[in-house]
Each structure stands twice: as structure tokens, then as C-alpha cells.
Amino acid sequence: MNTLRIAAQDDRVVVRLHRPEARNAINAEMVAELHTVCDLLERQPKPLLLTGGDGFFAAGADIAELLERRRDHALRGINSTLFERIRRLPMPTIAAVDGYALGGGAELAYACDIRIASTSAVFGNPEPSLGIIPGAGACWRLKELVGEPLAKMVLLAGHRIDSDEALRARLVAEVHGPADLEAAGHRLIDGMTRMSPAALRLTKLVLDSPAGAHPVTDHLAQAILFEDPDKEARMRKFLER
Structure with a gap:
């Protein structure tokens, strides 16, 4: 370039x-x-x-x-x-x-x-x-x-x-x-980079959503992340500490 x-x-x-x-x-x-x-x-x-x-x-x-x-x-x-x-x-x-x-x-x-x-x-x-x-x-x-x-x-x-x-x-x-x-x-x-890439991406998406979109956008984003294997792995690692 x-x-x-x-x-x-x-x-x-x-x-x-x-x-x-x-x-x-x-x-x-x-x-x-x-x-x-x-x-x-x-x-x-x-x-x-x-x-x-x-x-x-x-x-x-x-x-x-x-x-x-x-x-x-x-x-x-x-x-x-x-x-x-x-x-x-x-x-x-x-x-x-x-x-x-x-x-x-x-x-x-x-x-x-x-x-x-x-x-x-x-x-x-x-x-x-x-x-x-x-x-x-x-x-x-x-x-x-x-x-x-x-x-x-x-x-x-x-x-x-x-x-x-x-x-x-x-x-x-x-x-x-x-x-x-x-x-x-x-x-x-x-x-x-130490955060979950999916959680970081969805947090930005929800943060930038217009006020009228909440709390539905929050719930939908969280629903996606609750099914993410990375979420389970990170939480189990936290609990094992």
C-alpha cells in the first residue's frame, strides 16, 4: 500500500x-x-x-x-x-x-x-x-x-x-x-487478547447498540455465550484456581 x-x-x-x-x-x-x-x-x-x-x-x-x-x-x-x-x-x-x-x-x-x-x-x-x-x-x-x-x-x-x-x-x-x-x-x-474473543466481540456489539435495543440484545448475546465451550473452559479454570 x-x-x-x-x-x-x-x-x-x-x-x-x-x-x-x-x-x-x-x-x-x-x-x-x-x-x-x-x-x-x-x-x-x-x-x-x-x-x-x-x-x-x-x-x-x-x-x-x-x-x-x-x-x-x-x-x-x-x-x-x-x-x-x-x-x-x-x-x-x-x-x-x-x-x-x-x-x-x-x-x-x-x-x-x-x-x-x-x-x-x-x-x-x-x-x-x-x-x-x-x-x-x-x-x-x-x-x-x-x-x-x-x-x-x-x-x-x-x-x-x-x-x-x-x-x-x-x-x-x-x-x-x-x-x-x-x-x-x-x-x-x-x-x-486474554479475553474470550467471542465475548469481547459481542460486548462491543451490545455496547454500541442503541438504547432501545436493550435488554433484548444483552439477553441474546449472553445466550450465545452461555452455549460457547470457551465460556465453560474459562469458568472451570477459574473455579479450579
Whole structure:
């Protein structure tokens, strides 16, 4: 792939955004390649660690491409469709954000299940200064993540969230030095790999279900797991301790 560096392991997939000449700006080629990653993870579910490099997570969408886009492009939801697909991946996703995550880069991070950040991380959505809205999820995801007052500061007043504020607002779960960030992401996935894959997958599915779907979704998921031999083996091992 041209815009991504991918390391597929037995129990996880690591994807590094790689357009250093453009500060990892998200272009059409990167969108297509991330769809390919999604296809892989939908067919072979594994946790995903998504990160950047060279001090940037992603400095936004590719402005040269946005300049040429018209109404039909917006109605196709090019970035928002991808980010929603990432949000719905079967297994957990972690965004490890070092440096700038702006515009579409921030929206990509917002779509992941868990965000961790380096001490140099900065989140922001400057799209209105370019004459557009943050149209790939920020207008509703950010409010869900950090609450309406802070979301409006970011989206309407151009406020940028540094790593300290991101941790206080719970936009990110952890903050680490840049050199330790990726290892911290792997530690989180290490914990996930010790869990039942089926239970982890169904927990994410139930957690992301709309409120009106509960408790039926909870009961159905639990019914599936109660018949899983892995559940019996894990509980017997616990009792034998």
C-alpha cells in the first residue's frame, strides 16, 4: 500500500498512516486503502491499533482534493462512510495519537473505540475556517465524547484540545510520552487478547447498540455465550484456581 504501513499479527493488526510529505492528510487513496483494511478485519476479526508517524497522526483531509469536491461528493459521504465502517468493526479499535489530529484526522480518531495520546497530541476541527463543516462525524461524535460545551468550543470557536485537556475531558484514556505511546497501545491489546474473543466481540456489539435495543440484545448475546465451550473452559479454570 502507498499510504499505509500494515503489520498483521496473529492477534492484532497495526496500521500506520504514512503520507509524511502531506502530514498524513487523508486523501482518496488512503480512504480506499483503509477500506481494504476494514475488509480484512471484517473477514478475520482482530483488534486494530491505528497510529501515525513523524509527529503527526493526521493533519486533516487533503485540502487539494476537497477543493475539487462538489455536492455529489458530499452526498456520497466519502470519509464519513469509512469512519462509520471503522466504528463498526467487530473487534476493538485503538487510535494512538501523537502530534496533530485535525479535521478528518480528528474525526478518524473519534471513530475509534479507545483513544490514547502522546504529550504532544492536539485535537481540533478547523473546517469552518475553510468554508465547510466537520462533515465526517465530529458534529455529533465529539458532543457524545466530551459533552456539548467543549464540543461547541472546538467546532464553533476553533478551540484545540491538547493532551492534558483531552485526558481531563476523557476524550483520551491515557497520555504517554511519544516514545512510549505505541507500546501503551500494545499493552491495551495484550489485555484484550486474554479475553474470550467471542465475548469481547459481542460486548462491543451490545455496547454500541442503541438504547432501545436493550435488554433484548444483552439477553441474546449472553445466550450465545452461555452455549460457547470457551465460556465453560474459562469458568472451570477459574473455579479450579
